Amino acid sequence: MSDKTPPVLISEDKIAARIVELAEQISADYEEKGGLVLVGVLKGSFIFLADLSRRLRIPRTIEFIAVSSYGSGSVSTGAVRLVMDVRGNIEGKHVLIIEDIVDTGHTLAYLIGILESHRPASIRTCALLHKAEAAQVDVEIDYVGFGIGDEWVVGYGLDFAEKDRTLPYIGVVEPADQ
Numbered sequence: 001m002s003d004k005t006p007p008v009l010i011s012e013d014k015i016a017a018r019i020v021e022l023a024e025q026i027s028a029d030y031e032e033k034g035g036l037v038l039v040g041v042l043k044g045s046f047i048f049l050a051d052l053s054r055r056l057r058i059p060r061t062i063e064f065i066a067v068s069s070y071g072s073g074s075v076s077t078g079a080v081r082l083v084m085d086v087r088g089n090i091e092g093k094h095v096l097i098i099e100d101i102v103d104t105g106h107t108l109a110y111l112i113g114i115l116e117s118h119r120p121a122s123i124r125t126c127a128l129l130h131k132a133e134a135a136q137v138d139v140e141i142d143y144v145g146f147g148i149g150d151e152w153v154v155g156y157g158l159d160f161a162e163k164d165r166t167l168p169y170i171g172v173v174e175p176a177d178q
């Protein structure tokens with residue numbers, strides 16, 4: 001892997017503008033429901049969650065959940081394991097799962113199952129990025145920031161072998177660097 005800066009796929013400005021739109025849509029949808037619990041999926045969602053949550057204009061609380069996928073490198077085996085469950089009681093609450101990216105969909109499908117067992121009032125899903133052509137599981141994403149192609153992306157929370165998570169934009173890892 002080289003140390004060069006990944007080329008920009010989605011700029012900081014575009015991300016910020018889309019987050020304003022998403023926050024407006026989510027705020028409108030949950031206004032009558034009295035607020036929601038944002039469940040950030042570690043680690044990748046931490047920056048998206050921080051920015052989106054601060055743009056909402058409805059009552060909200062924050063939880064985190066952590067999973068790990070078995071498999072090496074960039075290839076997902078589809079087997080997901082719970083590493084850390086939510087800490088707070090979400091029974092009877094409106095839950096919005098916050099993901100940085102939905103790729104095969106295995107992680108999101110697994111998370112919905114885990115969170116359903118806590119008997120929330122509702123569960124919806126929000127992903128900054130959706131790689132539709134990589135889908136292996138039919139899982140609904142209620143709020144999508146950007147659809148992307150089948151490229152490996154980094155930055156704004158996403159990593160490649162833990163590298164480039166804190167780039168301020170979404171960049172592409174070029175095939176030669178994977």
Ligand code: PRP
Binds near residue numbers: 069103105
């Ligand atoms: C990424 C991402 C999603 C998952 C999506 O997490 O944050 O949780 O993969 O992939 P899927 O749709 O194919 O299941 P990753 O395993 O890279 O962990 P990280 O968030 O800690 O980097």
